[in-house]
Amino acid sequence: MKALLLSGGSGTRLRPITHTSAKQLVPVANKPVLFYGLEAIADAGVTEVGIVVGDTAEEIREAVGDGSAFGLDITYIPQSAPLGLAHAVLIAREFLGDDDFVMYLGDNFVVGGITGLVDAFRAERPDAQIMLTRVADPAAFGVAELDAAGQVIALEEKPEHPKSDLALVGVYLFTPAIHEAVRSIEPSGRGELEITHAIQWLIDARRDVRSTTISGYWKDTGNVADMLEVNRSVLETLERRIDGEAEDCEIIGRVRIEAGARVTGSRIVGPAIIGADTVISDSYVGPFTSIAGDCRIDDSEIEYSIVLRGSSVSGVRRVEASLIGRNVEVTPAPRKPAAHRFVLGDHSKVQIAP
Known part of the structure; x- marks a missing residue:
């Protein structure tokens, strides 16, 4: 099994920090978010990792190097523009070959890692395995609809009227079946190749798509509020x-x-x-x-x-x-000199507070 780690996004919701720094390298408890993902992949026993990089490629390369510090073998895969998660799979075809792989979004944070998920996937090998979690604002995420038996029947990307509160967490597992799916879909209205559309293609083709709903902690660290919340969560475990x-x-x-x-x-x-x-x-x-x-x-x-x-x-x-x-x-702003300016008529009386 291989891993595909996505680190090509521009991080617009974290500006101005991301004007000068990759969003995946913003630290949580003094360690870049990206490093937590690399450690989770290594802990799951996956050693061959392709990192999809964009405009911040050099900064990512400098921070991660060849991966030896994590016990990993890193291959960098340039992406000309952030054209969707399915596009990342498309351009990583040569690296992935015919191996199963885990796709991990580099700005996501999953407490407890992904070892259990990877082990279960290796044992059962469905065509696709997605992670879900309940959220208060599903319209901001990819959303899954399950039937009464808990089977995935439909996925939507940032729907205006979500059919459930089950959002896709930024960790996916695939067999090579996903390659036909990403070649078969068209760009969405956002101009991106959506991974939700590719997984829906698998569902429509009656392929084996399964889900795991996690109750543990997950965050997309795409904005300041979430960064601070993840930082709080990690510091809770500090010794x-x-x-x-x-x-x-x-x-x-x-x-x-x-x-x-x-x-x-x-x-x-x-x-x-x-x-x-x-x-x-x-x-x-x-x-x-x-x-x-x-x-x-x-x-x-x-x-x-x-x-x-x-x-x-x-x-x-x-x-x-x-x-x-x-x-x-x-630093503190300089104190403005206090002054009073008057136009006073004859015989006036003025009291000025000290």
Whole structure:
């Protein structure tokens, strides 16, 4: 079995962060989202991985390399434009050959990994296996309709009137049957080759399409709110470890201070992670905060936030629910000089508050 990891999207919902950085490399608990997917694939015993890359190809290559750090053998597959998930399968045909494969969206996050799903697929080998989860806003996703027996009978991509609340999670498993399907469909109204249309083609051709509804945690990290929520979820599993320096501090709960970091005169309430070579002084860092390496937090308060490498927050009272990019400086606005301007008539009396 092989894996196809999709990392070609432009990440418009995460702008301005993604103007200068691939969305799949935005860190969760100080580790890029993409790395969690690579680790899940490796844990499932899949070693040959094709990564579909687009405009941010060089950045992805620099971060992942040849895959040896993950125990993987990586092949990069250029995609000229984000033309749909089925298009990614189409252009990866040479890499995939006639092997079964798992397709994993690089900006998705599945707690608990995919090992169980992959093992079940290897044992039973349906033509396609999809993962579903119940969501509050199904119109924003691909949606599955099941019959009374739980069999998949129809799929729709971002339907105006969803027939269920079961959304497709960004992990799919296929036999080579999917290749005929992606060659047989036409672009959607969005101009993309939709994987939902390809799977529907398999259903209509009476091929074996199965689903697994997961109750565990899944997120598409495509926007800031979801990034912060995934960061919170990962930090919940953090183990306390103080490898850096901590002087005259109050450290409460599951806090990780990485080697080279220095915290003085501050209060850190976990779960929180402080990256290597970061300096925090006279500040409060609250729960569910990830501060990357080479940052500086001085005389400030921050919680439920993600701060990327090389940034500083100085003299700021209350930063929360924020995603701060790389090499950012956050400081107080200068106070405007107070002044009063009058046109006063004769015999006036004016009182001015101090």
